[in-house]
Amino acid sequence: MTSLIPVLDCHNDLPFALREKAGYDVQRLNQVREELHTDLVRMRRGGVGAQFWSAWVPSSIPQEDAVVATLQQIDAIHRLTAAFPETLQPARTADDVESALATGRIASLIGLEGGQSIADSLAVLRQMFHLGARSMTLTHNDDLAWATAATGAAEAQAEADGTAGSPGARSTCGLTGEGLAVVAEMNRLGMLVDLSHTNERTQLDALGASTVPTLFTHSSVQSVNPHPRNVTDRVLERIAATDSVLGLTFVPAFVSSDVRQWILDRSQARIDLGIDDPNRSNSLTRPYSMPAAPRPGQSCEDARAHNTAHHAGFDYGDTDAEVPPAAAARLADWEVAHPEPRATLDGVVAHLEAAREAVGITRIALGGDYDGAATLPAGLEDVSRYQDLLHALADRGWSRGDLEALAFRNVLRVMRAAEDGADEPAEAAPQV
Known part of the structure; x- marks a missing residue:
């Protein structure tokens, strides 16, 4: 080249x-x-x-x-x-x-x-x-009324039901008539x-x-x-x-099976440490909250400062709930013992x-x-x-x-x- x-x-x-x-x-x-x-x-x-x-x-x-x-x-x-x-x-x-x-x-x-x-x-x-x-x-990442996501509720339910198939390929839900109309x-x-x-x-x-x-x-x-x-x-x-x-x-x-497994293991560690609900399925996707855009009359810098103060960073498997300090310390210890690949x-x-x-x-x-x-x-x-x-x-x-x-x-x-x-x-x- x-x-x-x-x-x-x-x-x-x-x-x-x-x-x-x-x-x-x-x-x-x-x-x-x-x-x-x-x-x-x-x-x-x-x-x-x-x-x-x-x-x-x-x-x-x-x-x-x-x-x-x-x-x-x-x-x-x-x-x-x-x-x-x-x-x-x-x-x-x-x-x-x-x-x-x-x-x-x-x-x-x-x-x-x-x-x-x-x-x-x-x-x-x-x-x-x-x-x-x-x-x-x-x-x-989420299902729509007319189309099914690889990481949405339908696939999660099919996996929980023990349906055979590859990840993201267990549910029989796909495009509805509305979804076919969108494609058309x-x-x-x-x-x-x-x-x-x-x-x-x-x-x-x-x-x-x-x-x-x-x-x-x-x-x-x-x-x-x-x-x-x-x-x-x-x-x-x-x-x-x-x-x-x-x-x-x-x-x-998506690239590394080691990284994929680490994310699942970390999600399970959060459950084991009492941070997350044990009935909540392990997550391979990131939860997102919505940062603010500038309102009328507000500068970009004002919006940026607001997001810095109020918008927590994204992290695999984390919920929006505040983690108790003791549990956060134990999770940090887990991450030291299990470094991300x-x-x-x-x-x-x-x-x-x-x-x-x-x-x-x-x-x-x-x-x-x-x-x-x-x-x-x-x-x-x-x-x-x-x-x-x-x-x-x-x-x-x-x-x-x-x-x-x-x-x-x-x-x-x-x-x-x-x-x-x-x-x-x-x-x-x-x-x-």
Whole structure:
């Protein structure tokens, strides 16, 4: 590999990190921001040429509130793109992405992460599309009335009932008639159907119903690590059959079986120490509370200060309840005796090679999930490290053509397929 290969990353949670840590202040991102995984300096170092920014809000909040918060997320992405026109170019189509790559700017794309953002309304979905959203994950961590999550109540109940099957693949609940209508409307609009976070039944239903290839923006492979958020062998077969694309992610619990087991063990330790309810199932997902956005007349700094004072950091398996000091001390002792394992770049390579073997080089991509996980694997600590991953794959015999397919060409293909399948011509982004 003699030169940078541009990366079209499918999933980055910087917008929510800016809400929590900066009160939506988008300035100074042209400097290294050590409190974040992402800034424009390190994106350039990593060769990021296009980014799907995640307009994500928690699936645990009321859906009407989720719509408002999603609009705030989209607004932050628009303001971020407008603040750095020399570096970022708004993008809504594959042609927009190629235009940005040709001019040396980073294509700035928007993806919704979870159907809670549309509050059971196709009208809201259409308006999100008109605001620039070009993909939507059907669920986040919680079930919806019309789609089932890999980590939601239906799968938890199926596991508790002893139903046979892989993690995230036990429940027979998938897409309802309403869910199929959502997929059909996304196809009509030309909006990518993102199946990360959904359970196997929802994935198979959507793969069967969609008239164009789908995209998994940030998932990995269950045969390497049996996390419910990873993709089963049966779904891999359908990805290949439908010419869809699997975006492999860097989230440590998805990458490393040791990290996944440590999270489960820590959740059990909290129960054993009397911190959590023994009837509460062990959790592999992070509970989220909602940081504040600036109110009218309030500055970004005021909102940031409020969140610093009132918004506790996220942690795997923790509840919102205050932990008694004695129990907290015993938990700290447990963590000293059981240090958290570290996922590695080599672990990500293992998932990439397993996915390539299962679905082929033309059906895999990258979705790092930077600023959406507390830590990242050793060797992939921030967005500057993408080329290190590509170099590691080149050392294992991947050709430049293979790496370009992985890094950007495969996602451009599914974007074009979605645009070509839409009822109306693709709507390019307004240029700045």
